[in-house]
Amino acid sequence: MIRRLNAADVGHLCTGAMFVACTIDHESSKQYRDMTLALIELKGGGPVLAPVGSLDPAAMTTSIGFVNQGLMFSEMIPVGDEFETAIALLQERLGVPLQGVFPLAAASVNAMVAVSVALRTGLPLVDADPMGRVFPLVSQTTLALAGLSAGPIALTGPTGETAVVDVFAPARAERIVRALASELGGWAATASYPVTAAQLGAHGVVGSITRLIEIGQILDSSLHTQQKYVRLTSLLGIRKVIRARVTDVEGLSRPSVPGLPDRPSSATLVDEAQGRIVRLEIQNEILMMIVDGAIQAVMPDVITMVRPEDASVAGLDDLWVGNKLDLITFPAAAQWYTAAGRALVEPMAMNVVGPARGGRAR
């Protein structure tokens, strides 16, 4: 059902977007939330949220998202029209008008950017995305899994420089866009994966914006923490909640695997209830959770953290020694658990996910 998002929806969407992507920087999400709320107030209404099925199947849509390399965009703040420029360039290259935008990842700041862009351009925000969570690479999308092209891709840098890249293979697009982002000034506002509504409906993660809003509604409610977990379990299929205290953080202690953005680090926590040793492997986000040496969750599983006292969303900067956190894992979109999906998103974890996930050999 097509509906117009209000201020409360945007707030919940932001909470949900931060929850499913435990990154080091939630400030950017909040910044875009506040910008969007101010714009809603100015315009007297929010953006239109359109289910995929409500669009003409042949209607062309595009994903919206930041791609950064090295410099966080909070350190070189966008002027505001970067995405409008990129969308205009993409329409020009495609030769057809775009009739909807969707986030490159329905998580973190890119989920909020899409809302803001929809509001600014007046295009509908399509209730879908190609990740269902956030992955670090532009090529790690369900649309790429389906063999669809990532290009052409239009980019706008922080200084207003633009580029349009005619590229087909998503893996190649990732390398080129990442290199361009570096050259453009540390980040680029991109419009990529131009697909029809029919293609997005068939191969995207459908309903992901609505799900983020529902997560936010639960987390922002006045329910007790445990009641929130019960609701989230019902909504997301949460597999595990471990309350643990941080005992050690190792940062940048090893080289990154080639081709991945660099921020490798580890955090060690001790389970409050049973004394189990929990280890989080972090590379921009939490890649893997190991409990007493056994892998409990690994990409594409979503691993995130909340604060035990009120189930508010925590970030990687909450991983300071002595802090107590609730670690939560739940499955990602079903497409990621196919063999092709795992191969695309498990590059570093593949070597360690063996058949033995616990239980001593006899």
Next chain:
Amino acid sequence: MSAMRRGVSMRDLLVAHDSAGLTGHHIPSSAQSVRDIALITRVEQILEVGPDSIVLLAEELALGGWVVSVALRYAWERRAVALIVSEQSFSESVIELARRFGVALLTTSDGIDRTALTLARELGALEAGILSRLDALHSRVLRAASIPEVLSEISQELGDAVVQLVVDGIVLESHGTRPAEPVVARLVLSPRDRGHRGQEGQHGQHGQHGQHGPELVAAVAPVQQAFADQALARAGMTVRALLLQQELDDLVGAAPLLSFAALSGLREDGAFDDSRSEQPALRRLPSGTSVAAVVLRVADVDQRSARIAPVVTSRWRETFPRVPLARLQSGWFALVPLAEPAAELDDALQRLADSGLGDLGAAVGVAHDPHGTEQVTSLLRRAGLAARLAEPGGPVLDFRRFGPPLLRRLLPAEDALDLALTTYPALLADPQASEIIATVVSYLDCAGSVTAAAEHLGVHRNTVQLRLRHAATLGVTLSHPERLLSTHLLLSALDLRALPVATRPTAEL
């Protein structure tokens, strides 16, 4: 990947290795043996390593603590004993994980490949040393002439640890001293259940191992367990051969006695066959020699012979070193010359009975011939009868000390009632059966005197006569002398209070 190796101690291996390059971050205090060295280039290869392996992670693998954590977990799952990675610093949580899993965690500054090669070389050298010790022990054991000598050799090789030959929980031979907090290495010498070993305290000596035949048991320090297993295995065949040789010697020594058993009817089905004629020619001891016949009777000995025989013959040899012991169908027997006072023989026999034979169900009976005038076959039958009446684990029963209470055991009241119901059904069905039986028994007790029986019963003699006539009508015939003894024995054995209710008297005659 891992062939069966001799137990090389992990500590020995790490000490033998030029340890300048190895740093131990956690070494478990418990003793662990090493069978294999595994160099892993992909973490999932740990899933293929065998137990008791030392796992080395290739340099490119151990990029972070998480790989080490996962490798420790996999090592624990595969029962590997140690994980070695290239030199790096660990957080306390990784070391704690190694501690929890009981897996040694070490780093090397020599390079993983070089360390793997060095450890493999040292493991081979240590195994060769152990093999050499085992071969030398095997040679010494083969030269041993008795089981105590074999146990002594094994014990010395194990640092004077206690080594025992155990049968059904009974220690036949023992050598050495028990170390503090030992573990048990065990070798079953019978064909089944061979080579089982257990942790001290987990299995009682009289537990499931009591069902085994002879076994060699060594209580050793934990670090020696693997070596002790190997040592026992090397000595097992020799001990078994010595046991069989003893058995053969016993048979040869007892051969002259075997005809006694055959001819005296000392078998399950003929122990009291009085119809056999005496055989004076069987006496092998000079006439006039004081002698005692001893019978060790064991229930269902034929089914348990393999487990019980070594204990019985060993205990007998300890008590009477020069007296042969012969097998019969229901046990063993021997003829012991009475060179010593009879009381000393009784004491020796009681010590024998108390040395664990009772637990095996053995009962001991003895019959003395102090003047050397009795026929041996008679003497053996008496001893056999005494053994039948003796209780397993109870006192040795001397035929001379038989009394009426013991005789009652020959025909218990329950059996007597069954027999009487068959032999005298009319009598048992009679309402006055109790009075009639009491009268008949009293009459026979009084050697057929009606007057004496009446006086004993406190009734008129006419009453006695009336009851005796009534008894005759019920099938109790007292006019055939040859039947009087068996009738007397049978009716005496009846418990009159336990007769069927319907037969209780309803009126005085």
